[in-house]
Each structure stands twice: as C-alpha cells, then as structure tokens.
Amino acid sequence: MINYPKNYAPLAEEEMEYTSGGLSINWMALGSTVMGLATSMLAYLNVSNIAGVAVQLQKKDPEKYPEPEGTINGNLIIDSTLTYFSSVAGIGMGLLNIAAGVGTVYLGMKSGS
Structure with a gap:
C-alpha cells in the first residue's frame, strides 16, 4: 500500500502533460468514440444486409415488387426488413447494434462526469 503525505494533491491535467511529456487520456471518452464507431458500422451492415x-x-x-432494380420502395422495404430481422443473423446484428448504442451513451455520460 502506498502512503501519501498529508499535503498530497493529484496533478492537474496541464501539470501531468508537463511532467510526463504527454497528455493524459480520457479512457471513457475514447471508449465512447469507439463504441459510436461500432454502432455506425453495425447500422451500415444492417442496411446493406436488408x-x-x-x-x-x-x-x-418480380410481380409483387415492380420497383426498378436498385430501388427499394413501399412493400419491398417493409418485407425485406421484416425478413432480415426475423432471421437469426438479423436478430443478432440488431441486438449488437442496440448494445453498442447503449454503450456509446453510457460511456459518453461517464466521460462527462
């Protein structure tokens, strides 16, 4: 166990940078940024899979979905979304996306305090 003197005070961020030669890292803010990136990537994967x-x-x-190729409108978007999120892969990706979003918000709130 480390015994600190009675007049011990932790270094301020500026002092830490000066004495260590580097910046102290806010790990919660970094985690929030990484989780935000993961959320965006998972959302992109979900959209591309749909x-x-x-x-x-x-x-x-083709008779039920007469949209031009490369266009997703009306019933095609509804049916393809329901089909994707009814599959095991879709459910798993959706849950991962939700978890990453919650993690982003949680870490963002922790880094601000």
Missing part, C-alpha cells in the same frame, strides 16, 4: 434481402425478394417475386 438491401441484399430486398434483391433476393425482388428476384423471387
């Missing part, structure tokens, strides 16, 4: 499901649905039943 687009892939939409292409499959449109090929399977």
